[in-house]
Amino acid sequence: MKMDMDTWEEILITITRNKTRSLLTAFGVFWGIFMLVALIGGSQGMQDMMKSNFDGFASNSCFVWPQWTGEAYKGFRKGRWWSLENADVERLKREVKDIDIITPTLSQWGSTAVFGEKTSSCVVKGLHPEYNAIETHIMGYGRFINKVDVLESRKVCTIGKRVYEELFQAGEDPCGSYIRVDGIYYQVIGVNTAEGNMSINGQASEAISIPFTTMQRTYPWREIDLLCITARPGVKVTELQESIEQVLKPPHYIHPDDKEAVMFFNAEAMFSMVDNLFTGIRILSVLVGIGTLLAGAIGVSNIMMVTVKERTTEIGIRRAIGARPRDILQQILSESMVLTSIAGMAGITFGVFILQLMESATHSPGNEPRFQITFWLAIGTCAVLITLGMLAGLAPAYRAMAIKPIEAIRDE
Numbered sequence: 001m002k003m004d005m006d007t008w009e010e011i012l013i014t015i016t017r018n019k020t021r022s023l024l025t026a027f028g029v030f031w032g033i034f035m036l037v038a039l040i041g042g043s044q045g046m047q048d049m050m051k052s053n054f055d056g057f058a059s060n061s062c063f064v065w066p067q068w069t070g071e072a073y074k075g076f077r078k079g080r081w082w083s084l085e086n087a088d089v090e091r092l093k094r095e096v097k098d099i100d101i102i103t104p105t106l107s108q109w110g111s112t113a114v115f116g117e118k119t120s121s122c123v124v125k126g127l128h129p130e131y132n133a134i135e136t137h138i139m140g141y142g143r144f145i146n147k148v149d150v151l152e153s154r155k156v157c158t159i160g161k162r163v164y165e166e167l168f169q170a171g172e173d174p175c176g177s178y179i180r181v182d183g184i185y186y187q188v189i190g191v192n193t194a195e196g197n198m199s200i201n202g203q204a205s206e207a208i209s210i211p212f213t214t215m216q217r218t219y220p221w222r223e224i225d226l227l228c229i230t231a232r233p234g235v236k237v238t239e240l241q242e243s244i245e246q247v248l249k250p251p252h253y254i255h256p257d258d259k260e261a262v263m264f265f266n267a268e269a270m271f272s273m274v275d276n277l278f279t280g281i282r283i284l285s286v287l288v289g290i291g292t293l294l295a296g297a298i299g300v301s302n303i304m305m306v307t308v309k310e311r312t313t314e315i316g317i318r319r320a321i322g323a324r325p326r327d328i329l330q331q332i333l334s335e336s337m338v339l340t341s342i343a344g345m346a347g348i349t350f351g352v353f354i355l356q357l358m359e360s361a362t363h364s365p366g367n368e369p370r371f372q373i374t375f376w377l378a379i380g381t382c383a384v385l386i387t388l389g390m391l392a393g394l395a396p397a398y399r400a401m402a403i404k405p406i407e408a409i410r411d412e
Contacts, residue, residue, distance in 0.1 A: 025303045026343035028296030029388075033344045033381065036289025037351030037373055043285045045358060045371030047278040058134050060100075062237045063265040064227040064244060070260030074253050082252045082261065083223035091251070092227070096243045100232045103130040104224040106215045107201040113163055113208055114180040120166035122159075123202035124181060126215025134228040135194075135204065140164075142175040142190030145211050149189075153213040157181070158190040160205040181208055184218060201226055237268040297340065297388040304336050337390055344385035348378065 016022065065084070072078045089104055106126035113120045129146050137144050137158070149156055159167070159174070168174045174188045186208070194204050210218075229244070231237050245262050248254070254261045318327070352372065359371040373381075 021303060021306075022339065025296075025299050026339060026346075028299040029293070029340050029343035029385075030296070030347040030350070032289065032293030032296040033347030033385065034351045034354075035292045036286070037348055037381065038354055039285030039289050040282065040377065041351070041355040041371045041373045042358070043278060043281045044373075045355070045362070045369040046281075047274075048369035049362065050274055050278070057136075057267060058230050059268060059271045060233075060235075060237055061134055061228065061230045061267045062240065063267070064229065064248075065225065065263050067261055067263050069254055069258055071255035071258040073255035073258070076253055082254065084227060084248075085224065088224070088248060088251070089227070091247050092229075092244060095247050096240060098232050098235045098240055098243070099229055101130050101133050101228075101230045103128045103134065103228050104212065105131065105201055105226045105228060106212065106219070107225050108182070108215075108219060109202070111182050111208070113159070113167060115167040115177065118167050120163045120206075122163050122181070122206050122208045124215065125201060125207050125209045126212040127209050128212050131228060133230060137190075137192045137204070137209075138194040140191045140193035141173050142188070144190055144192075145209060149211040150213050153217055154211060155184065155186050155214060156189045157186040157208050157210045158192050159188055159209075160203070160207045161191070161193050161195070162203075162205040163208060164191045179208075186210060231268075237266050241266070293384070293388065296343070297391065300336055300340055300388075301391075304332065333390055333394070337386060340388055341385055344382070344388075348381060352378075 066082050069076070069078060069080045069082065084104070086104070089102055092099060092102055108124040111122050111124045113122050127145055128150055129144065132144055139158075140161075142158070144158060145156070148154070157179070159179070164174060167179065168177075174191060177188050178185045179188060180186075192204055192207075192209070229237075229240065231240055241264050244264070246256075248262055249256060249258070252261075355371040355373070359369065362369050362371075
């Protein structure tokens with residue numbers, strides 16, 4: 001049977017013969033495909049939003065800092081505080097071969113930066129240039145701290161995005177200007193525009209970074225607040241934890257079995273957990289969407305069965321005047337596929353529209369989640385629609401083919 005204008009007209013008449021029934025049946029398919037598209041796109045957008053919190057951080061990194069001891073050891077009582085030292089950095093570099101980068105940091109909370117009559121609350125960080133491999137600094141102006149700054153203990157600094165906005169005019173290059181922090185003047189050498197949503201010793205946007213050696217001289221500290229470490233390529237961060245503890249505990253008289261004294265934050269495990277979480281969410285979204293879509297297809301099949309029952313006499317007359325079983329099969333399948341396709345395309349269009357609204361609502365500089373589905377996913381969804389439409393019409397079509405002309409006329 002050729003799909004000419006008469007055939008299309010007949011399909012349209014059949015579908016619109018009972019508008020309410022066709023509309024409710026189509027809504028099942030519409031809602032199923034909408035749920036599938038919305039869930040897949042929504043889970044992708046949520047994953048992008050979650051990952052934006054970790055932008056700029058090395059995925060193979062970990063962070064080590066001291067805590068009160070949990071065991072008495074060699075005459076030292078339980079609950080004793082200990083501190084990381086500069087010598088610990090060299091020990092770890094020398095004895096833990098799988099460490100790629102290790103850099104110490106210092107932080108001073110609750111500081112105030114002053115430029116002219118403007119002030120900004122901030123956190124002061126003492127950093128080495130290697131810290132840029134842990135947390136990427138996006139320099140809108142100037143440069144980051146370099147090795148010469150550290151070797152000469154220069155009084156220079158880079159400022160975060162929020163600090164820049166509160167102290168300087170928009171578009172103004174602050175490099176070369178002097179700001180006062182805790183009574184000490186520092187020359188601005190760069191502006192870090194990274195948001196730094198994952199807070200390690202303070203948000204990057206509200207931080208003022210100075211050379212590590214400068215901070216140790218400026219503030220009366222010899223300790224290290226935090227050790228930032230990355231593993232060599234091919235080595236899992238989890239494999240480093242035991243080795244790091246074995247190196248740090250003996251010089252500080254910490255019990256070998258003390259699980260509380262050395263705090264270890266594994267960023268790699270967190271990234272892996274987030275990836276696994278959203279993989280599960282995507283799988284669940286597909287299952288829920290396909291389940292809802294199948295329910296709609298079953299509804300189409302049931303309605304087509306009712307339609308075939310109502311058209312028993314019509315089909316019998318067609319058979320009597322020469323219609324072949326194949327013609328009847330094609331007619332019923334065409335009606336099922338057209339109804340499913342129209343409802344499905346409407347569902348895809350509505351889903352894409354909703355996802356576009358969500359993407360526009362969550363869009364902001366530095367945070368651009370992708371809620372839209374891909375082109376190939378849309379093509380695949382259309383293929384699923386056509387397949388479901390065909391499958392939904394198979395049972396009604398075979399029932400129609402089985403109708404004998406004499407029995408159909410008697411049925412009237």
